[in-house]
Amino acid sequence: MEALIVFDSTTDAIQAEQELLNAEFLVKVMPKPTSLQAGCGFCLRVAIGKTLDALEVLQHADILYSGVYLRNNKNKDNPYTKLNTREEIEAATKEHSILASCTSGGCGAKIGPGELRDILGKLPRDRGNDNLLIGFDASDDAAVYRIDEVHSLISTVDFFSPMVEDPRTFGRIAAANALSDVWAMGGTPLLALNLVCFPEAMDTFILGEILAGGAEKIMESGAVLGGGHSIYEKEPKYGLAVTGTVETKKLLRNNTPELGHKLILTKPLGVGIVLAAARGGVASSIAMEKAISQMEHLNRYAAEKLASYHVSACTDITGFGLLVHMLEMADEHVTLTLHSDALPLIAEAIDYADEYLLTAAGQRNRNFVHNRVDVSSLPFAIQELLFDPQTSGGLLIAAPSEEAESLLMDIHKEDPLAAIIGEVGPKKNQSIIFS
Amino acid sequence: MKTIDMLGEPCPIPVISAKKALAEAGTDGVKVLVDNIVAVQNLEKMANGTGRAFSYVEESSNRYAVSILASDTVISEAVLGVASDATNEIDSDSAGNFVDTDHEEISVVNGAHSDGAVVLITANHLGEGAEELGKMLIKGFIFSLTEQSPLPQSVLFLNGGAHLTTQGANTVPDLQTLEEMGVEILTCGTCANYYNLSDSLAVGAITDMMGIVNRLTKASKVITI
Numbered sequence: 001m002e003a004l005i006v007f008d009s010t011t012d013a014i015q016a017e018q019e020l021l022n023a024e025f026l027v028k029v030m031p032k033p034t035s036l037q038a039g040c041g042f043c044l045r046v047a048i049g050k051t052l053d054a055l056e057v058l059q060h061a062d063i064l065y066s067g068v069y070l071r072n073n074k075n076k077d078n079p080y081t082k083l084n085t086r087e088e089i090e091a092a093t094k095e096h097s098i099l100a101s102c103t104s105g106g107c108g109a110k111i112g113p114g115e116l117r118d119i120l121g122k123l124p125r126d127r128g129n130d131n132l133l134i135g136f137d138a139s140d141d142a143a144v145y146r147i148d149e150v151h152s153l154i155s156t157v158d159f160f161s162p163m164v165e166d167p168r169t170f171g172r173i174a175a176a177n178a179l180s181d182v183w184a185m186g187g188t189p190l191l192a193l194n195l196v197c198f199p200e201a202m203d204t205f206i207l208g209e210i211l212a213g214g215a216e217k218i219m220e221s222g223a224v225l226g227g228g229h230s231i232y233e234k235e236p237k238y239g240l241a242v243t244g245t246v247e248t249k250k251l252l253r254n255n256t257p258e259l260g261h262k263l264i265l266t267k268p269l270g271v272g273i274v275l276a277a278a279r280g281g282v283a284s285s286i287a288m289e290k291a292i293s294q295m296e297h298l299n300r301y302a303a304e305k306l307a308s309y310h311v312s313a314c315t316d317i318t319g320f321g322l323l324v325h326m327l328e329m330a331d332e333h334v335t336l337t338l339h340s341d342a343l344p345l346i347a348e349a350i351d352y353a354d355e356y357l358l359t360a361a362g363q364r365n366r367n368f369v370h371n372r373v374d375v376s377s378l379p380f381a382i383q384e385l386l387f388d389p390q391t392s393g394g395l396l397i398a399a400p401s402e403e404a405e406s407l408l409m410d411i412h413k414e415d416p417l418a419a420i421i422g423e424v425g426p427k428k429n430q431s432i433i434f435s
Numbered sequence: 436m437k438t439i440d441m442l443g444e445p446c447p448i449p450v451i452s453a454k455k456a457l458a459e460a461g462t463d464g465v466k467v468l469v470d471n472i473v474a475v476q477n478l479e480k481m482a483n484g485t486g487r488a489f490s491y492v493e494e495s496s497n498r499y500a501v502s503i504l505a506s507d508t509v510i511s512e513a514v515l516g517v518a519s520d521a522t523n524e525i526d527s528d529s530a531g532n533f534v535d536t537d538h539e540e541i542s543v544v545n546g547a548h549s550d551g552a553v554v555l556i557t558a559n560h561l562g563e564g565a566e567e568l569g570k571m572l573i574k575g576f577i578f579s580l581t582e583q584s585p586l587p588q589s590v591l592f593l594n595g596g597a598h599l600t601t602q603g604a605n606t607v608p609d610l611q612t613l614e615e616m617g618v619e620i621l622t623c624g625t626c627a628n629y630y631n632l633s634d635s636l637a638v639g640a641i642t643d644m645m646g647i648v649n650r651l652t653k654a655s656k657v658i659t660i
Contacts, residue, residue: 010568
């Protein structure tokens with residue numbers, strides 16, 4: 001939802017746009033709506049959650065504005081409500097900004113890997129059921145259940161709070177993220193169910209947008225939306241429960257990489273840090289564009305290339321960050337060598353990491369890895385990117401050395417930033433080493 | 436020493452606020468109250484990385500008081516400076532990802548108005564006169580297209596108009612809205628190439644002169660800007 005800032009003179013509006021662009025605001029111009037009496041011919045639009053910050057910039061630059069209005073598209077007859085005081089702007093933000101209502105968003109909100117392992121370790125397990133091929137003891141991407149001689153079901157669920165302001169974009173990202181687990185197992189998604197938490201006081205237009213974004217991605221995935229469940233909750237959350245299928249012998253596990261295989265990562269690292277910088281109001285619009293574009297991008301395309309190759313292991317990168325997923329992949333059997341110079345990275349994230357614009361989840365990942373991997377030889381920013389929580393991250397694939405280049409070229413058709421980042425070697429003292 | 440209350444604030448807000456406080460002239464340091472150990476650790480990384488003395492007291496299980504001393508050796512640290520410096524570089528790596536196939540599916544759902552006008556935009560400003568005014572007017576014009584009924588069928592960008600469909604232009608979100616509503620957004624490839632914008636197309640697709648002329652001759656009405 002947007003706020004309109006109205007000005008008395010055209011010169012003020014032009015100056016204000018320039019000041020806000022310089023300060024990296026996503027500001028847009030529109031002609032003053034005829035129904036608003038006051039003001040000159042132009043007004044500026046900013047996200048409702050950014051309005052107070054924008055007004056501060058204008059005050060600082062001595063630019064006068066004559067009023068602030070909330071723009072509510074849903075109300076066709078009277079879409080503009082005047083916001084007279086700071087309190088009214090804050091109240092409107094609470095009602096209309098999905099981001100402002102959240103304390104943490106995206107995969108960064110995951111419960112830490114260490115904590116989770118301890119809790120799950122105490123749950124009873126039904127060892128008698130041989131059909132559960134992959135369960136919660138495997139720390140793999142999804143549960144896999146054999147249904148006949150040939151096929152298995154893949155079942156997975158993922159949801160989180162918003163990490164971007166635009167509800168439709170959030171819907172797309174949450175759905176792309178939830179669907180990804182099926183592809184990471186080598187499967188095909190068939191059926192998706194919506195999971196929704198939504199504040200009672202928030203505008204339901206926003207919920208419609210979130211679900212529309214999710215539906216777009218479900219359609220693109222080839223799966224079908226079958227229904228869902230929604231409840232009132234203080235903070236909005238959205239995700240999917242997804243059911244897929246796989247030919248059991250083509251199932252891709254996350255901890256079975258073969259010696260000599262090369263490691264391919266399909267999306268750049270750094271979205272967690274870019275989102276943290278955005279939370280602090282200092283992410284550039286180009287960095288945000290990159291992060292959003294890759295979070296919305298489905299892992300379907302990279303995954304579909306794998307069938308023609310002899311891939312030995314695959315997983316998708318989540319809030320646990322690359323290094324934790326590499327530890328899971330190495331398991332107890334092999335040592336993975338990571339070429340830190342070859343890592344695909346969002347360039348701005350390196351700068352933000354050097355400015356300590358870091359997430360809590362990244363630090364939890366660092367604590368979990370602790371002394372199991374010695375990262376001290378790497379520059380600080382690279383260390384942070386290895387721990388950075390990825391929302392809707394890429395696939396990490398182990399493929400035969402002689403096939404890796406050809407697979408990478410295939411993957412590049414839709415994921416041009418994918419790269420070979422390391423290889424699988426015999427077990428050494430440490431499970432992951434750097435070169 | 437100044438105390439800042441960051442209880443309940445998610446990372447990286449405590450670090451950003453602490454850096455701001457430490458950048459104030461004449462400060463001897465900052466005391467930061469946070470409610471979890473991970474925030475303490477993120478503050479510690481910042482303090483260590485910038486060569487400042489760090490200590491903390493766990494006052495209760497959800498209240499930690501972190502002290503970071505100002506250091507004479509880091510007098511003019513550019514708080515948040517690096518973050519915004521990096522913004523002006525256009526990274527062509529990510530170009531090409533913006534032409535999403537899902538938009539095509541949406542256009543079928545919403546239905547572009549096949550009788551709608553074709554709008555030809557030939558500059559990044561509207562009308563003759565002051566350039567800064569013209570640049571505002573064209574942005575207002577593009578927004579107004581989103582509220583028309585019927586919507587235009589296509590919006591074509593030629594010559595300087597290519598500046599409006601590429602990365603960094605704040606007309607892109609409104610053009611994306613148009614595209615989502617089924618309006619075809621096309622930019623002249625030759626023009627984008629001339630202005631070195633080929634790798635930074637942010638909305639719609641590239642077309643050639645044949646594509647442009649084809650749409651103009653078939654249109655029931657053409658609006659040229």
